[in-house]
Amino acid sequence: MKRPSPRVVTALVVGALAIVALTVDLPSPRSAAPFAKVGADSAMAAVPAAPAWHERSDTLHAGETLSGLLARGGIGSEGIVHVLRAATGLDARRARAGMPVSLRTFGDDSVPSEVVFHLAIDRLIRVSRSGDSIWTGAEETLPWHVDTLTASGTVHANLYQALDDSASELLPANARAELAWSLGDIYEYKADMSRDLRDGDHFEVLFERKEGPGGIVRIGDVLAVRFALSGKEVDAVRYEASSGRAEYFDADGHSMRSAFLRAPLSFRRISSVFGRRKHPILGTWRSHKGTDYAANSGTPVRAIGDGIVIFAGKKGGYGNAIDIRHPNGYVTRYGHMRGFAKGIHSGTRVSIGQTIGYVGMTGLATGPHLHFEVIVNGVQRDPRAALRDKAGLPIPAAEKARFDTMRVTLLAQLDARIQVGSQRMASR
Numbered sequence: 001m002k003r004p005s006p007r008v009v010t011a012l013v014v015g016a017l018a019i020v021a022l023t024v025d026l027p028s029p030r031s032a033a034p035f036a037k038v039g040a041d042s043a044m045a046a047v048p049a050a051p052a053w054h055e056r057s058d059t060l061h062a063g064e065t066l067s068g069l070l071a072r073g074g075i076g077s078e079g080i081v082h083v084l085r086a087a088t089g090l091d092a093r094r095a096r097a098g099m100p101v102s103l104r105t106f107g108d109d110s111v112p113s114e115v116v117f118h119l120a121i122d123r124l125i126r127v128s129r130s131g132d133s134i135w136t137g138a139e140e141t142l143p144w145h146v147d148t149l150t151a152s153g154t155v156h157a158n159l160y161q162a163l164d165d166s167a168s169e170l171l172p173a174n175a176r177a178e179l180a181w182s183l184g185d186i187y188e189y190k191a192d193m194s195r196d197l198r199d200g201d202h203f204e205v206l207f208e209r210k211e212g213p214g215g216i217v218r219i220g221d222v223l224a225v226r227f228a229l230s231g232k233e234v235d236a237v238r239y240e241a242s243s244g245r246a247e248y249f250d251a252d253g254h255s256m257r258s259a260f261l262r263a264p265l266s267f268r269r270i271s272s273v274f275g276r277r278k279h280p281i282l283g284t285w286r287s288h289k290g291t292d293y294a295a296n297s298g299t300p301v302r303a304i305g306d307g308i309v310i311f312a313g314k315k316g317g318y319g320n321a322i323d324i325r326h327p328n329g330y331v332t333r334y335g336h337m338r339g340f341a342k343g344i345h346s347g348t349r350v351s352i353g354q355t356i357g358y359v360g361m362t363g364l365a366t367g368p369h370l371h372f373e374v375i376v377n378g379v380q381r382d383p384r385a386a387l388r389d390k391a392g393l394p395i396p397a398a399e400k401a402r403f404d405t406m407r408v409t410l411l412a413q414l415d416a417r418i419q420v421g422s423q424r425m426a427s428r
């Protein structure tokens with residue numbers, strides 16, 4: 001004999017409360033009508049107005065405790081203990097400032113009957129009172145609706161512009177930026193999306209659009225991409241290995257990752273106003289053989305590959321600079337930094353993507369930016385050339401067959417949808 005799990009019981013209790021709430025929450029159109037319109041002798045006059053729920057929205061202030069918030073909402077000290085005890089899953093000490101909390105009070109009651117802690121847009125804890133002091137709580141996950149969609153774009157200025165031009169009907173602005181960032185992440189070992197794109201570069205992408213509570217739209221997984229990067233086609237397919245870990249591979253089954261990131265700043269950190277062609281003038285430093293990245297002061301700077309810090313300190317016009325020697329002998333240099341990340345000094349071993357410092361304008365710099373160099377055999381080289389074509393590792397043989405099936409399926413799905421989309425465009 002199996003007893004119902006506490007979760008089921010909680011769900012039933014919450015369900016029952018929800019039904020009660022719904023029943024009384026919906027005022028009938030008649031009782032809501034202005035009384036004066038109904039004749040005094042009408043039978044309607046005898047119908048009492050249904051008591052209503054009053055909802056009060058509050059937020060946890062900085063430095064405030066949850067107890068303080070609940071007290072402000074009209075719950076006594078004993079009740080507060082019960083509410084917080086019932087709100088399992090809510091760590092009172094770690095509740096973040098700004099968390100919305102709603103308190104619902106029934107009719108003329110002086111004490112709320114329900115407290116909802118909004119942990120995230122899709123997650124809440126609802127604590128409800130039955131009787132005078134019995135509080136029960138349950139965590140609820142609000143559903144997201146997931147669609148698989150395609151978008152395509154042609155670059156004239158930058159990735160943002162390409163998506164603004166083509167996907168404005170499909171995605172709100174925040175989601176278009178998110179999709180651009182996802183593409184930047186997938187290709188961050190192949191291209192520096194802030195400066196490697198050429199006019200006319202074109203992409204097609206198969207991705208998940210998640211629509212959440214309140215109509216919020218987010219980008220889920222990007223499943224497949226066809227991208228003509230500087231004129232060269234580089235496809236990327238998301239593959240979830242048998243281990244459950246997901247990674248992107250190109251059409252030949254080579255990992256999209258390699259020994260070096262193509263840029264020392266994440267694409268999502270670079271101000272979108274600086275496009276493919278327009279780079280700000282950052283001064284007239286004469287020995288200028290590197291790449292400048294305009295970014296806000298304080299933007300994290302990352303090591304583009306594994307290596308050892310061989311210099312960290314002040315270096316003339318470079319200001320606060322770091323040199324890293326990589327296993328293949330390349331040295332990368334990062335200059336004008338405001339400061340270094342904790343623990344970074346000469347001799348520190350760093351890994352790819354690790355934050356080593358923060359953008360600033362020390363040394364000869366007229367505005368906040370990162371100066372970046374790749375030095376090969378003691379000579380400064382164009383990073384674009386030096387870091388080109390470092391192919392990733394092939395997918396493990398044991399995964400190859402499964403990957404091939406997935407690749408064919410996803411790319412076919414992408415191509416078919418793009419074709420349907422362009423036919424639809426043509427028939428407009």
Ligand SMILES: [Zn+2]
Binds near residue numbers: 288
């Ligand atoms: Zn520079």
